[in-house]
Amino acid sequence: MNTLNTECVGQLLKRLHRDAEVTDGPLIQEMLTRLEASDGATEQMAEVIAEERADYRRVYRGYAEHFLSVSPDYGRFLYAVARASKATRIVEFGTSMGISTLYLAAAIRDNGGGQLIGSELEPSKAARARSHLEAAGLSDLVDIREGDALQTLQAVGGEVDLALIDGAWSLYLPVLKLLEPHLRPGAVILAENAFAADYLGYVRDPANGYIAQALPINDGRGNEFAVRVL
Numbered sequence: 001m002n003t004l005n006t007e008c009v010g011q012l013l014k015r016l017h018r019d020a021e022v023t024d025g026p027l028i029q030e031m032l033t034r035l036e037a038s039d040g041a042t043e044q045m046a047e048v049i050a051e052e053r054a055d056y057r058r059v060y061r062g063y064a065e066h067f068l069s070v071s072p073d074y075g076r077f078l079y080a081v082a083r084a085s086k087a088t089r090i091v092e093f094g095t096s097m098g099i100s101t102l103y104l105a106a107a108i109r110d111n112g113g114g115q116l117i118g119s120e121l122e123p124s125k126a127a128r129a130r131s132h133l134e135a136a137g138l139s140d141l142v143d144i145r146e147g148d149a150l151q152t153l154q155a156v157g158g159e160v161d162l163a164l165i166d167g168a169w170s171l172y173l174p175v176l177k178l179l180e181p182h183l184r185p186g187a188v189i190l191a192e193n194a195f196a197a198d199y200l201g202y203v204r205d206p207a208n209g210y211i212a213q214a215l216p217i218n219d220g221r222g223n224e225f226a227v228r229v230l
């Protein structure tokens with residue numbers, strides 16, 4: 001079974017990726033240019049992250065109309081990892097309009113059911129994500145929590161098989177630490193745009209109980225793959 005290939009989910013994802021391209025095209029181009037100009041230089045990324053850390057609510061309020069979503073390739077990768085790891089309990093930091101959520105919820109459906117806990121600061125985005133999940137017939141598997149993930153993800157109700165970290169860049173490590181006590185041995189942690197030095201330093205230090213490396217997917221966009229190894 002592959003829910004991604006059903007007419008309903010497949011068409012919806014196609015439409016959402018098209019909408020995202022139209023809405024976000026210029027913004028993504030600007031971000032990529034900034035990334036290329038920094039040539040991955042850690043000091044420059046650190047500056048961007050420090051600016052964001054100072055007021056991430058204001059920064060993301062400015063992106064309230066933007067999808068900032070995973071690419072179709074990365075979405076399929078999310079689905080594949082969730083299937084391979086037989087994930088039935090997934091947590092997502094940064095749901096936006098729910099594109100990544102659709103891929104992950106489809107995997108939960110095909111793994112036999114379970115729950116995805118999402119988190120989104122912007123109420124209008126959370127509402128749009130819920131309506132997309134409803135349209136896909138996947139809303140019974142998803143609880144999107146509105147507000148700051150630092151609060152809304154404090155209780156996740158049990159072990160976590162997979163986490164997608166894709167919210168404010170400056171909060172990757174605090175959110176990981178919030179989830180850490182709930183990660184089952186072998187849990188997968190996927191972080192999109194993982195540029196924060198504190199996050200990368202932490203997951204790449206074996207003393208902290210992870211094995212981690214950058215993925216050669218969407219090259220240059222900082223996709224970090226980590227597995228909880230205890």
Ligand SMILES: C[S@@+](CC[C@H](N)C(=O)[O-])C[C@H]1O[C@@H](n2cnc3c(N)ncnc32)[C@H](O)[C@@H]1O
Nearest residue numbers: 068069070094096099100120121148149167168
């Ligand atoms: C890159 S987008 C997520 C894209 C989504 N994962 C997808 O692929 O479709 C990041 C989202 O995280 C949300 N966000 C940022 N900081 C947050 C926080 N502290 N708590 C909850 N959501 C947050 C933003 O509003 C934004 O919609």
